[in-house]
Amino acid sequence: MRKKTQPPLRVGRLRIVVGEIVTDPTEIAAMEKMRKRLKTKRRNGSNKRSSA
Amino acid sequence: MAVVALTPRVRTIVVCDDISASMTEDRVFTLEGVRFEILAPALPCRTSLFLFLALSSPRKGVFPGRILLIDEQNEKALRYIKFAAEFEEDNQLMPYAVDLGACDFPSDGLYRFEVYFSIRGAEALKGEHPITVICDEE
Numbered sequence: 001m002r003k004k005t006q007p008p009l010r011v012g013r014l015r016i017v018v019g020e021i022v023t024d025p026t027e028i029a030a031m032e033k034m035r036k037r038l039k040t041k042r043r044n045g046s047n048k049r050s051s052a
Numbered sequence: 053m054a055v056v057a058l059t060p061r062v063r064t065i066v067v068c069d070d071i072s073a074s075m076t077e078d079r080v081f082t083l084e085g086v087r088f089e090i091l092a093p094a095l096p097c098r099t100s101l102f103l104f105l106a107l108s109s110p111r112k113g114v115f116p117g118r119i120l121l122i123d124e125q126n127e128k129a130l131r132y133i134k135f136a137a138e139f140e141e142d143n144q145l146m147p148y149a150v151d152l153g154a155c156d157f158p159s160d161g162l163y164r165f166e167v168y169f170s171i172r173g174a175e176a177l178k179g180e181h182p183i184t185v186i187c188d189e190e
Contacts, residue, residue, distance in 0.1 A: 009108055009145040014073045014081050016149040019119060019133035028132055031118065034168075034175050035129070042177075 055176040059169035060115050060137055062179030063145070064106035067165065071102050071149035081147060089184045096158045097185065103165060105148040105179075109139045117169050121155055124162040124182075131155055137169070160187040 022028060069085030083104055090099055103119060114136050121131040135150055157163065167179040 006110075007143045009143050010141065011079050012140065012144050012146045013079060014071070014147045014149060015138070016071065016073075016151070017135050018151045019135050019153065021153060022118075022132035022134055028129075031120070031132055032129065035120070035166075038175070038177055 055171055055174040056178075058111075058171045059176050059178060060107040060109040060117075060139070060146075062105060062167050063108055064104065065165065065167065065179050065181040066104040067181060067183055068102050068104060069100070071104055079147075081149075088182070089186055090157065091186050091188045092157065092160065093188055095160060095185075095187050095189070096156055098154045098156050100154050101152045103148075103150045103152055103167075103181075105137075105150060105167065106145060107137050107139075107148060108143075108145045109137075110143055112139045112141050112144070114138045115169050115171065117167065118175075119150060119152065120166045120168070121152075122164050122166060123158070124164060125159070130158070130163075157185045160185045 066083055067087055068083045072082050074080035074082065090097065109115070117135050117137050119133040119135070120129045122129050133152060137146060137148060139146060161184070163183050163185060165181045165183065166177055168175050169178050
């Protein structure tokens, strides 16, 4: 099968952005929950791969 | 389609002290003080850092992004930073200089930056980059 070719990427200008520091405890808690969920998902995924 | 496929791809992550665009050439940048380590005279230490990100996306749009600074000794996040990556057209490679401000490192050891992007409320980890803090206390 032929490999699907990707269109060339057009390079944009440098964007300088100041990161917004999150201090809201509710938002931080939501991010922590998301991190935990992703970590578990990743661990389960690698377990499945290694047991296959 | 999966969140990973719909969100921007992180092609490069560089931790450095400063980033500037060339005054004479378009799309040419200077990264100052590119580092994998921070030599701290005393601990805890506070350092101002920039993250250079080369991001690409097959689709135009604005993608909310987050950068987390993680202490690898206890896996705790020390800093949460929000930013938005904008792609004005399809199949674009966007260089971003994200000013992280003053980052506090409580002790020596391994840390890492994690870059996340989200779409429709779902998030994906798109890149990681390590940094080591070495104490130079006499």
